Amino acid sequence: MAYYITYGEIQRHLKEHYQRTGSGMQFPEIVSYLQRKGMLSESRPETLPGHKMFGEMPDEEFEQIMDDIILTLTPELQLSLHVRESSIIPTERDVFIIRHPRYTRPFLHTHNYFEINFVASGSCTFFFEQEQRPLREGELCIIAPGSEHDLHIGDDSTVFCIMLRKSTFNTTFFSMLSQKDLLSLFFRTILQGDSHPNYLLFFVKNTTWIKTILHNAMGECYKDDPYSNISCISWINLLFSNLLRSYSQTLQFYNYQMGSDFSLVLQYIQHNYQTLTLSSLAAFFHYSEPHLCTLIKQNTGYNFTELIKQLRMSDAVSFLCNTNMKISEIAERIGYNSADHFSRVFRSVYQISPQEYRKNHSAAEEKFIPFS
Secondary structure (H helix, E strand, O other): OOEEEEHHHHHHHHHHHHHHHOOOOOHHHHHHHHHHOOOOEOOOOOOOOOOOOOOOOOHHHHHHHHHOOEEEEOOOOOOOOEEOHHHHOOOOOOEEEEEOOOOOOOOOEEEOOEEEEEEEEOEEEEEEOOEEEEEEOOEEEEEOOOOOEEEEOOOOOEEEEEEEOHHHHHHHHHHHHOOOOHHHHHHHHHHHOOOOOEEEEEEOOOOHHHHHHHHHHHHHHOOOOOOHHHHHHHHHHHHHHHHHHHOHHHOEEEEOOOOEEOHHHHHHHHHHOOOOOHHHHHHHHOOOHHHHHHHHHHHHOOOHHHHHHHHHHHHHHHHHHHOOOOHHHHHHHOOOOOHHHHHHHHHHHHOOOHHHHHHHHHHOOOOOOOOO
């Protein structure tokens, strides 16, 4: 049997229990407590109006909207170390967003789906494996499936929690991460695997745009019309696009097995690949060359030489298709000491010469002739 209660009521009881006892409860525990006390309704109130948009709404007004959201609860919900998406994400949804409950009891657990937490105001404590760190306003954390974690929010801070099916990430968002840059490669290689704990951390200095996206996406999660799910996915697409476009330079990646932020190495390679050698990279980051080779292969799927070639070829194609630069100029720009060397490598990758590649792709574009 299903029961109903507003999100604001759940939050009020969590806060009262915390203030009375000095300890918090996890969400399944508060649901069970309220059911025993007879505080859950058996009749479902009205849902949010389907036409409503929330992007430009002031924070205080949106907080009230969130408090009025109706939650559908089953008292059989159990506290588990391993949370499955089937038990938390509604069946008809690919993305589900909540305002993370405040005053809960930290309880490390894993998911088989992606979790994205954004601190819209205030701060919280982020527990990850055997460590903890503060997350402050403007920080957005993407937690890979299989990572042991939790958040603790003990005041009136606001943290939005986005739960995203792994299958949806693969089918809907994966194509966005097909660019030939290291950040996209990073997403594909690390977040696809759940063999070891990882998270990505962005710092968003201007939070207005992300609040607009999340307000609208969250509103869609609680509508019943046939378009709400695809609309929510579209808003999350915009979220990823803006992160990749504007905030990749703030990215930090934590690989628990490495105990360090490897994104700094990847960003350094991205910006210096034209003249970079393995020995100079190892010296700069104080790694041994064999260990660095292992890390690069583990985190990108390529060895160092292959990775440099991929970056050079990607820029070469861009120069060939979008500029009139000479082949010798392109070769020099991407780090080859001669046009012949560049042409040999290019032919080995694309089976045609750079000149032929430019000609083929130029010919494929129709010339615009006005009033023809």
